[in-house]
Amino acid sequence: MALIDLANPTRFLRFVERSLPWLVAATAIVFAFGLVEAALAPDDYQQGATVKIMYLHVPAAWLAMFAWAMMSVAAIGTLVFRHPLADVAAKAAVPLGAAFTFICLITGSLWGRPMWGTYWVWDARLTSVLLLFIMYLGLLVLWRSVEDPTLAGRAAAILTLVGAVNLPIIKFSVDWWNTLHQGASVIRRDGPSIDPSILVPLLVMALAFTLLFVTLHLAVMRNEVLRRRVRSLRLLQAQAALRV
Amino acid sequence: MAGARRNAGVRPRWRAMTALRAIIVRDMRIAIRIGGGAMMGVLFFLVVVALTPFAFGPDLALLRRVGPAILWIGALLASLLALDRLFAADHDDGSLDLILTGHLPLELTIAAKALAHWLTTGLPLVLATPVLALFLNLEPVGTGAVMLTLLIGTPALTFTGLIGAALAVALRRGGLLLPILVLPLTAPVLIFGVAASNAAVVGPVPFGTPFMLLCALTLMSLVVGPFAAAATLRHGLE
Numbered sequence: 001m002a003l004i005d006l007a008n009p010t011r012f013l014r015f016v017e018r019s020l021p022w023l024v025a026a027t028a029i030v031f032a033f034g035l036v037e038a039a040l041a042p043d044d045y046q047q048g049a050t051v052k053i054m055y056l057h058v059p060a061a062w063l064a065m066f067a068w069a070m071m072s073v074a075a076i077g078t079l080v081f082r083h084p085l086a087d088v089a090a091k092a093a094v095p096l097g098a099a100f101t102f103i104c105l106i107t108g109s110l111w112g113r114p115m116w117g118t119y120w121v122w123d124a125r126l127t128s129v130l131l132l133f134i135m136y137l138g139l140l141v142l143w144r145s146v147e148d149p150t151l152a153g154r155a156a157a158i159l160t161l162v163g164a165v166n167l168p169i170i171k172f173s174v175d176w177w178n179t180l181h182q183g184a185s186v187i188r189r190d191g192p193s194i195d196p197s198i199l200v201p202l203l204v205m206a207l208a209f210t211l212l213f214v215t216l217h218l219a220v221m222r223n224e225v226l227r228r229r230v231r232s233l234r235l236l237q238a239q240a241a242l243r244v
Numbered sequence: 245m246a247g248a249r250r251n252a253g254v255r256p257r258w259r260a261m262t263a264l265r266a267i268i269v270r271d272m273r274i275a276i277r278i279g280g281g282a283m284m285g286v287l288f289f290l291v292v293v294a295l296t297p298f299a300f301g302p303d304l305a306l307l308r309r310v311g312p313a314i315l316w317i318g319a320l321l322a323s324l325l326a327l328d329r330l331f332a333a334d335h336d337d338g339s340l341d342l343i344l345t346g347h348l349p350l351e352l353t354i355a356a357k358a359l360a361h362w363l364t365t366g367l368p369l370v371l372a373t374p375v376l377a378l379f380l381n382l383e384p385v386g387t388g389a390v391m392l393t394l395l396i397g398t399p400a401l402t403f404t405g406l407i408g409a410a411l412a413v414a415l416r417r418g419g420l421l422l423p424i425l426v427l428p429l430t431a432p433v434l435i436f437g438v439a440a441s442n443a444a445v446v447g448p449v450p451f452g453t454p455f456m457l458l459c460a461l462t463l464m465s466l467v468v469g470p471f472a473a474a475a476t477l478r479h480g481l482e
Binding site: 079127131134135137138139141142145146151152154155158159161162163165169 | 415417421431468480
């Protein structure tokens with residue numbers, strides 16, 4: 001189904017109703033598989049069992065950045081193509097992205113305490129992710145404080161595109177600055193530097209997190225479409241009441 | 245008739261330059277004559293810098309060490325808090341509608357307005373820095389470094405803040421929302437501005453490295469700011 005067909009909200013709702021049960025099932029299965037794999041994966045020779053935090057931390061961090069990247073694409077859809085569902089998609093991704101960023105920060109902090117000896121350091125990677133979290137919260141506040149969804153959508157779209165500058169900074173912060181955080185170890189030119197026994201569960205968990213994001217995102221988008229319908233029906237009702 | 249013909253002969257580029265100069269002169273005149281924009285920014289800067297030693301305690305060695313950071317925070321807040329009136333006054337009296345419907349590219353007009361705003365609020369902050377640096381016990385080298393980094397960095401703050409100023413008009417919202425949205429975007433400028441100032445005084449990084457990054461950030465904001473602000477105004481006020 002082409003993206004343009006989903007521009008019709010009714011067709012989009014039908015699509016969500018049909019695909020959501022499958023997505024929920026797939027998410028549950030991959031999560032169960034990934035959690036078992038992660039539990040059975042060997043401990044790190046230096047870090048011991050704390051390395052298991054990675055199976056939550058790394059996918060959450062990827063999703064935190066993926067959500068903003070998706071919002072940036074949606075922002076172009078809002079500003080350039082005026083796709084009617086683009087700002088619904090952008091709005092729905094904000095709380096999800098904020099939640100994944102929060103999970104990333106919390107798990108990273110809990111992992112840092114035994115490994116680095118501190119919950120928090122002000123280095124480039126941590127600071128740029130904290131800024132990402134603050135920007136998510138800013139967008140959340142923006143969506144809540146402006147009543148007209150179209151107006152809020154356009155303002156949020158511009159801010160999202162400007163904020164996208166932060167994404168490469170997060171990605172490359174471990175290469176550009178000296179930091180406690182380890183460097184890129186999965187996507188490298190000379191192949192992953194992680195042993196397959198740890199890498200495979202990590203990738204399964206990443207898939208599970210992505211499925212979780214897509215499932216929740218579609219559900220939140222459906223709720224938002226319905227909420228907007230209720231809003232416009234209420235406005236019509238109020239106008240009709242005025243005319244009588 | 246003759247006048248009209250002579251006017252038609254003038255190349256369009258010339259008329260654009262005249263119009264931009266007129267906007268800059270008008271905005272600077274308004275800022276200096278009414279509302280006291282320039283004075284208010286410097287006063288706010290003074291208040292922030294004067295308040296911090298109350299929080300840190302009057303330890304001169306400590307103040308010398310954190311002085312560049314205090315000056316940068318003060319300048320950051322002063323230049324951003326002054327911004328929310330950049331378009332608001334023009335929106336209230338209708339001149340913003342004229343600017344939006346005018347012949348000039350909106351991005352250029354906005355850049356001209358931002359330049360005028362920086363000349364009346366950003367530049368006074370830089371000029372006030374040596375006096376405030378005395379309070380913080382900075383050495384001449386440190387004072388010079390902070391002045392230089394502020395001279396390069398405050399345009400970045402103004403042009404990034406443009407987005408916030410445009411949002412303030414488009415969303416008809418002021419107050420705390422805009423600092424929340426805009427301040428995270430200014431974090432890199434603050435980081436490299438303070439890093440360069442500190443590098444000049446204590447090292448260990450050479451001054452040039454963070455300073456070049458600061459210059460890059462300023463150049464980037466000079467491009468991104470006007471375009472984002474113009475898009476906000478176009479989409480918000482149509």
